[in-house]
């Protein structure tokens with residue numbers, strides 16, 4: 234469906250043309266003075282320079298034409314050269330009438346779907362999920378849902394870190410405590426046990442202990458490094474133990490991501506890309522993309538226009554070992570081979586930006602990734618505590634994600650039980666949904682690249698720019714519809730708006746397609762947050778101004794029910810794109 238702003242824009246462009254001006258001046262934007270008009274065109278100001286005429290004169294000429302249109306209630310040329318536009322209520326309601334769940338409220342799926350891989354988990358096996366993993370999960374999940382809604386073929390990949398030193402550390406710590414396990418017997422010939430020698434909670438204790446121990450004991454640290462290399466070289470006992478670490482850890486990660494309503498299509502691991510490394514290295518050497526520098530294999534990525542230092546991209550260390558970027562490049566090769574994507578999007582901490590720039594340049598220059606495949610880095614900022622420093626537990630430790638989520642749910646639960654007489658079980662289920670909305674909205678309402686402050690009190694508030702406020706609005710609409718008895722479709726019942734708040738609400742509804750498209754193109758879920766907040770405000774003004782259930786004019790009441798049915802659908806779709814859902818009541 235055409236966007237309403239494009240329909241208006243077309244008329245305005247034609248009016249410019251009719252008066253002998255270039256159509257490019259007929260750009261329409263939302264009004265920045267909603268008290269004066271709904272849409273505006275500032276093109277006369279620019280045209281004035283090109284045609285050496287007074288801007289107001291041009292605006293008046295164009296306005297003359299626009300006044301004849303069926304679409305507009307009021308057209309005004311205003312000094313110094315604005316054209317202010319107010320739509321006819323019939324035109325607006327005619328547009329809004331066409332919005333339905335079937336056509337995704339006017340945001341239809343693209344005719345030209347792209348294949349997009351989104352790399353957005355980044356969790357590391359055997360390390361507990363902590364708040365640092367929250368942002369990629371929340372932002373990546375939302376972008377995945379938005380792109381899919383727009384009709385693209387999206388593949389979300391968790392890209393687990395399972396191939397680094399943490400595995401060596403864990404294995405050597407287990408060995409310290411249980412040296413007799415078969416995994417550590419070099420000459421062991423039998424089958425390895427199918428049961429893991431640890432539970433998830435034991436495993437989660439092992440890593441921090443091993444990591445701390447490695448800092449004070451150099452011998453242990455060296456042993457862990459050696460064990461990591463041996464694992465990578467295929468030591469069967471280590472491989473078997475590593476497999477247990479993976480299984481136990483992945484099961485737990487899945488549970489955690491499930492709780493967050495974060496769902497990956499692929500559970501790929503860094504280790505899965507290792508098989509692509511030898512062929513890739515061969516290719517880079519054969520085609521003279523790589524050179525040897527002090528024993529290491531590197532690809533130069535510096536460009537003439539660079540003003541900053543761009544170190545070469547190292548492919549192999551002088552001892553032949555591979556690096557984080559070797560794995561990332563090999564993963565690109567793997568993704569090209571498996572999916573041939575049009576785009577690979579990385580949702581990763583913005584502190585890795587230079588790293589990714591180096592890797593992207595290397596991939597493009599060596600054509601490991603072809604020219605036409607877009608590589609995008611979406612860097613996110615840090616979630617800080619109220620002191621402005623990275624979020625920590627009260628005693629200064631790293632906050633586990635599970636605990637953070639639990640804290641939020643508990644705070645919401647207290648609030649619900651304080652204010653409502655409700656069965657505790659029901660209240661708990663509601664608190665879980667509301668808590669998740671608070672957490673996700675608190676995060677997504679900020680531009681991804683910015684740092685933000687985790688403010689529990691504010692995030693869980695039922696008023697203001699928060700997730701719970703959106704849920705509260707949805708629940709309010711559900712309750713009105715329930716009392717009325719049924720939902721109605723706008724196509725069947727919507728009438729032109731009669732009051733200001735009704736018209737404002739329709740204007741908001743009409744913008745949905747434009748906002749979602751922009752959010753997709755700009756990787757900007759915060760635009761959806763902004764929009765939904767405005768929509769919820771518009772609904773609440775409408776609700777306070779009109780007594781929907783007591784209305785005696787039945788046609789008018791039907792129109793209103795159809796309007797709020799539509800608004801409910803848009804709000805529910807919107808929060809789904811953000812990655813959370815509303816309870817039935819709260």
Ligand code: ARG
Nearest residue numbers: 352355356357392394561581
């Ligand atoms: N596991 C990494 C970390 O904890 C993040 C992975 C990001 N994705 C990637 N393709 N490198 O820092």
